[in-house]
Amino acid sequence: MKTFDLLNITKEVIAMANWKCQKCGYTLEADAPPEKCPSCKEKCEFLDNTCYTPDCQGDGVDKRIK
Numbered sequence: 001m002k003t004f005d006l007l008n009i010t011k012e013v014i015a016m017a018n019w020k021c022q023k024c025g026y027t028l029e030a031d032a033p034p035e036k037c038p039s040c041k042e043k044c045e046f047l048d049n050t051c052y053t054p055d056c057q058g059d060g061v062d063k064r065i066k
């Protein structure tokens, strides 16, 4: 049962990433960055600021990436 739970968690982490608009700072969780920023309504550059390390537990966003 524990192995099954672990697989589910791993799958979720791989599928979802946190994206941050470099223009307005809008963040969203998705498997891929959106074509248009929902906040800017423009084609913005999205930075993957997903936290992949265990030292920033919580919301899963790497606070070191601004």
Ligand SMILES: [Zn+2]
Pocket: 021, 022, 023, 024, 025, 026, 037, 038, 039, 040, 041, 044
């Ligand atoms: Zn934006």
